[in-house]
Amino acid sequence: MPHKPSTSGEPAVTETASATRAPSTKRLEPLHHVDAGVLNIAYYEAGPASGPVVMLMHGFPYDIHSFVDVAPDLAAQGCRVIVPYLRGYGLTRFRDKSTPRPGEQAAVGADMMALMDALGIQRAVFAGYDWGGRAASIGAALWPERCIGLVCSNGYMIQDIANAMVPARPEREVPLWYQYYFQLERGRAGLAANRRGIARLLWSQWSPGWQFDNSCFERSAIAFDNPDYVDVVIHSYRHRFGVAEGDPQYAELQRRLAALPVIEVPTIVLDGGDDGVTAATDGVATAAKYSARRAYRVIPHAGHNLPQEAPEAFAAAVMELIRA
Template identity: 50%
Template structure:
């Protein structure tokens, strides 16, 4: 099945996105993570469209057909950049207070827009809770078993890792899928449909910058300095929120009890559901139900 892709100028990017449903419907924006693509929402979108939604699924910076407008722009993968990208996409498409949702990088962008510009969205679905990086706190080591799960981040801190990602981007991503979703048996065709998005010329630079910036090993884009300052204060999220925790996420344990209440002042529901790290693709029904709950449908 083909997927119609459009492009819109939004801030520093020409963002490629897929859109389904009525333009007069209630708006939803769904964001993928690393290393995934809009294909992770193929099982989610039909249920939302059937309920009257106008669903937008963009390719994040460094993926698919999304491109930087200016060759001189830093290929940043920092969290503030993801937030600005989503905020500017909402404005560029003229979406009126959409529900936003995502996981991994996409969950980070969605959480931060809900925190920094809460009037621009009407609700949030986030996998894993408060997906905001504590960069100052990154100097403190975690328990060894948790550090082990983050091997890919440390690998990318060196130039050997950059060359490895450049040469083996598909193998790298497929290994992460297996480790992060140990109970999910995906097909080669399913993976290949997503892996096409990694051919973006900025993919490696954006990914490497992301995992170096989160440990304060490289500077961010000065354009996002003010946003990073606000993020460092760990702002609460005041919009109606549904938190989904994946029961079998190979990347790490679920947050401790009370974590969600600390950061979400309007927590509508918290659900632990079957699935691994790529939850929307593994359990699309659960993700769609969370969006529909916020929409009152």
């Protein structure tokens, strides 16, 4: 039986089916391309054009193949599924060489909305994790009229940049080593020289129980060869600590996000029980950031790349919002 999202207030904590699936060998292809805002976005699309739309947004350091099983599952259930490469990943490109390469949260959120506009999509379920979960959360918070509902990993994802320098407990700081590394020019040089090595290490640390193989990793790692990958990633991690200036074109969006807006659409938050970078919680700390129906669930044995590790649970959450 599907789980009903709880009403606003004290969230329900539910453990659903664990992650046990071996990595799929499929590829999401062919890709489509469309000019959307400052980008020419490469994206995968599946399902009937008349179906309810689902925007599936990937994270760092991953790519669209995080949804290699989720996308066909949702398409088979009648959804129109859109899976874009984020700025700096895969075949997505900036349209103008002179455009800055920011990775700040407002830019990633604005990209998703620009893609929807370019494709003539009025409303959709926004679903993602990591950077993609942040883009989905920003879209739900700032454009609720465009959002049917939100599926997001790791709770409220909008960054509180004003308080970014407040230290966490030591055990929470250790998994964030890469964020501190990227503050240094040594970290920029390291990312440029070791894109695959850093990503593979993070995959292993963040999903300790996920048995991905070389072919699974390399299928995604090609996305890190994007010429803008290093600039976008470094800016993202420096901006969130307040040590890099934002792109002026996103200043108004950043101002609105600085208020940490409440998300007013039905939401299902999923946490991996074995997430090695963002530990699962009971969801209580961020409950006040949701004013509509909200459910919080822990997926046992899943790590940070939750849609690829537990695709059935992720797809079921999306369909629950569509059928509500």
